[in-house]
Amino acid sequence: MMRLLVLTVMLVAATPAFAIAPIAEWQMENGLRVLLMEAHNVPMVVMRLTVPAGSSMDAPGKEGEASMLAGMLGDHTARHDYRAWADYLDAEAIRFGVGADRDGMSFSVTALSEASEQAVSVLQEALLQPGWDGKRFSILRSDAISSLKKSLEQPQVRAGIAAVHHLYGAHPYGHRSSGSPQSLAKLTISDLKRLYRAQVKPDQAVLAVSGDVTMPQLKRLLAPLASWKGKAKRAFQRLPDPEAAKPAVIPIAMPTRQATVQLVRIGLDRHDTMLFPALLMNHILGGGGFSSKLMMEVREKRGLVYGVYSYFQPLAVDGPFVISLQTRADQAAQALAVVRKVMTAMARGKISKRALDAAKANLVGGFAHRIDSNAKRVGLMSMIGYYHLPLDYLQRWQQRIKAVTLAEVKQVAARYLQPQAWSTITVGPK
Amino acid sequence: MLLALLLPQAAAAAVLHKASFANGASLVVEEDHSAPVAMVQVWLKVGGRDEVPGKTGLAHVFEHMMFKGSKKLAPGEYSHRIAAMGGNDNAFTSHDYTAYFETVPSDKVDTVLAMEAERFAHLRLDPSEYAKEIRVIMEERRMRTDDNPNARMFEELSAAALRLHPYRNPVIGWMQDLKKLTIDDVRAFYKAHYVAANATVVVVGDVDFAHVKKVVARTFGRMKRVAVPPRFDPVEPEPLGPKRVEVHLPGVQLPMVAVVMPVPVWHPGKNDREAAALAVATAILANGRSALLSRQLVDEQRKAFSVSAGYDPFSMGIDLWAAWAMLGKGNTPDDLLKALWKSISKLAHDGPSKAQLARTIRGIVADEVFAQDSLYLRARQIGSMESVGLDAGQRERWLQLLRQVTAKDVQRVLSRWIVPARATTGILLAKGKEK
Structure with missing residues (x-):
């Protein structure tokens, strides 16, 4: 049993400021x-x-x-x-x-x-x-x-x-x-x-x-x-930009005790200029484990869930942005209401300098841990190389985190966290 | 040109530094200065096996309550402080141990050790925090077990297979017990088990042993000395014949079949050959791409779409050996079972080929090297061995024993332990659809 479900989602891969070996x-x-x-x-x-x-x-x-x-x-x-x-x-x-x-x-x-x-x-x-x-x-x-x-x-x-x-x-x-x-x-x-x-x-x-x-x-x-020779016919980056899906409520029936609730929308692409502000915004929202607002409000204060988290996948074009939780089926509406309240508050600019500083401290301080194994380094280098990010991406990563301003984080929160722009998928008993 | 000649020699096994303190607390450090990071883990010789009937799930409750406030820290503050240093924390519980761990920049290790010691010795156990947290634990159980047909089946199967050994109870606890636990139960468990003699501190990473030793001496080393009774470790009665359970659940898409049976674990110096042979035999059946069960049952005979098996030589008392198969469309549990036992008995009869044996052993040894890539796995290996009473320094010895396993050894342990008459079979079927 783990106290917190460890996610293995490729987030904005991050990294570094101590003297790391250059690529x-x-x-x-x-x-x-x-x-x-x-x-x-x-x-x-x-x-x-x-x-x-x-x-x-x-x-x-x-x-x-x-x-x-x-x-x-x-x-x-x-x-x-x-x-x-x-x-x-x-x-x-x-x-x-x-x-x-x-x-x-x-x-x-x-x-x-x-x-x-x-x-x-x-x-x-x-x-x-x-x-x-x-x-x-x-x-x-x-x-x-x-x-x-x-x-x-x-x-x-x-x-x-x-x-x-x-x-x-x-x-x-x-x-x-x-x-x-x-x-x-x-x-x-x-x-x-x-x-x-x-x-x-x-x-x-x-x-x-x-x-x-x-x-x-x-x-x-x-x-x-x-x-090994030749040129690929198609570039993987050459994809149409996805259009925002019309927000919907999608119920799926399953004979479970819990309801699995996912709020979803389209997020950012790998080259978005607001990627770093978005990384911090998500860290504050639901990407930062026990320090995140969703964890605090839904689990720590109310005991409604074991796990609640958010993530976005920056891909060649805008990837998905997901908020997910599971709770006993009869509590789903209550949990969802709490999530929406957190989103609304952040979208309206209720994000403190303190929360931003805490998120920065966690990400900057945790950089060394992000590159402390061969497996992790290969994952990061693949991303850097494949998406044509600069080779000093890791060297500059901590600096870029530190440079994000509160105004930028509020801007991405306003851009992404309006609850009415998200679709709701609920899997559970009817 | 032989490339191996150009490459650095394989690193020698890392050195383990150990220390123990007058109150029974102990410390193991493995230095690795390749990155300015350290993994700090506090291991406790406390787990599901230390619970009494009707109070299952208690050990795991601590995995949650340890973050809910101590004398110096408010509820939730522990994690916030770790996060502020750029660290992350988590915890896990098994039948045999509980562990708390943090990955932090190496200059924060002293602070973390002091915080760990403080909450360990002065946990608050506030009733209103407990009331919230037990609900979180029930949600955890619903997610991991109640709404997960495979996990539910294994829970039922373990309970049916064992009569005395605590591996028959789920670590997270039966829902019926969780509903009845009280804060008084939690407090009594804390008083009995969260004592220095049960603690092993493990640090792997960019640290200096002599320094860490000083820090642990003035934190964990200063706690009150409290004697701990021997741990519950009953002798599981020998199975008297095959058993079979069916688990019918709604929502099952395809059946799963598993067979489990109690087998010996490693007792250094007493059953070296037997335990090593069981590990190698299980690996021949289930490890790597050339695993025998997958090749015969999935690729050749098409009785399932996936087959695995597992054995943990570092459990306590016994291990519940298991093999399990995911059935595809048109596959039947009885066909699979017949084929499974045929494969195992054929290996027991013929023995593995030289090449099969050699590649299996090389694979296990290589996986040990690959595990060194992760600070977490390194610390976990050390902590888990120490917590069940096996000196982590014996890891090398274990690898040597594996290298000495012969085809005959494999045959012997399979014929002795992995036989239908000792097995409990579990079959997961869709409720309402079973034939």
Whole structure:
């Protein structure tokens, strides 16, 4: 049992002001950008390669395409069937996986530093020598469909599906990355091959590396990737701006004791000039754990919930902004009223300098913790590289947090927190 | 060219510095100066097993009440202060221990230790705060268990599988008990269990051991000495034959099947070979991409869409060994069970291949290295071992034991412990739809 549910949502990734190692950059001739942060305290290397083949590239009616392609590229290659591939990866103690989210597809590798060379060859083989085994495709697809069905036992999943459909409709973000049982049933290997040939290319790709390796070593290691060539057909950033969805109330019936309530709207994109003020605003609202206003009002003062939080996802275009809570079904209206009251007050400018200073102190002081592992550093570097943020992003992060003014935070609160602009999804007993 | 030659040698295992104090409190420090951060964890040898019947959930109540005010701090102030230093805090409770932890900039470690010691020794336990917090805990139970069919099934299954051992009760407590707990129960539990001899302070990160030792000596080290009785650790009776429970719940989309059974944990120097072999056998069945159960039952025989198994050699008294499978459309529990036992008994009969054994062991050892990437996991590993009475310094010894496991050892422990006659089977089905 944890006292607080720990969220693993990619928030505005943040970071740093003590003397952190700078990000070293190298661009291969094929266009692949390589970013490295060295760390020699643990004999391991973590790598993540991101290509512009996220679920926003899924063809209409073929939702889940990118996700299934990721599943296939991770499962086997032309040289190794799934058994041989699994045996090899385990024998080398290489943890390897491929996954897709809205904006990109990532190949992740964790290996002992003594197996760095093998780790790169795994990446190379998975990227360049896909296996397209038809039998495995049917199995992976069937298991993905079962897994989607099983996930419908979770109220949060039901709410999430309703949220993306409502907020984004026919927009490329308007479906779950994993697709639906219906759309997966329609997929063919040819669909996956088409997406692979169009988008799994080095020119927009970023390889982030953190761990026990130096740049000269890395350059030698990456030589096998030189044969990867070509340009992706579409840029992942080229998406229509989503239009604000008409606020609605969406009830979903489930035989649960609690009601899961989500307030949702469209938020910001990764390059929004108000991103840092929004980060602080959200931290004060519901992103800052026990210090946040929602936690204080709904849980600490009234004991209505175990968890209540808010987050926004800054993507290539405006991602979702979500406020979520669960409470015994007969208390849902009361909890919701408290949330709306907090939002209204903040939207009207009731945010104190003290609250802002506390949020800044927490974020600035917590910076070192945000970059204290190879896994975290690779996540941040992938974001920095893929979204073309400046390489000194981490060095400047704390400064940018400190520079946010109260007026800016009030401005973003007024822009985003008007309750009437949000839709309400309630999952629970009728 | 062999790249390994160009790379730095694998780091030697980090050194654990230990100290203990006259009142029974102890300290373990692992220094890592790679970032100006430290993980501070206070571990207590107190958990669900220390509750009496009718009062389940008490140990976990503290995970909440420790943030609700002490002599010097108002309710909620603890977290606000940690947040103000750029830290974050949390806590968790198991059957065997309770732990409180903070990640903070390393120059704040002294302050945090003083705050931890203060609330530990002078918790307020205000009745009106308790009245609110117990409602939060009930919401936590509804979210984690009551509205989560898989979790509900495991709760029911553990209760059916064990007769004496406290692992039969949920750590969060039965809802019936939560409704009846009072602030007096909470106070009595606090007085009995929140004492120096139950505390282990673990610090991992950018700190100096000698300095931390001084700080802990004048905080936790100065608390009153109170004797603690031995912990409740009954001998679980040997199962007399297979048992089976069905859990029918509304909202279930697809069935889940699990088998559980009591197995020995590691007692250093007493059952080294057996415990290590159980760990390796379970890993052969369930770890990594080449895991045997997933390959045979999911990929080859199509009896389920996912299969896992787990064994914790560092539990207390026994571990409840488990294997569980998520069934897809058209799969039936009986087919799955038949295939599951066939896979396990075949491994017990034939033994693993050399390659299978080697890659499994290498994988476990590599995962130990990967876990070093997280200060949280490092501290957690140390704290959990110390709290169940295993010296955390024995971690290396454990890895050595794993390396020595042979195919025969694997066969022996599977035939002895992982057999249908000892198992309790649980089946989760949709209410109203079962055949």
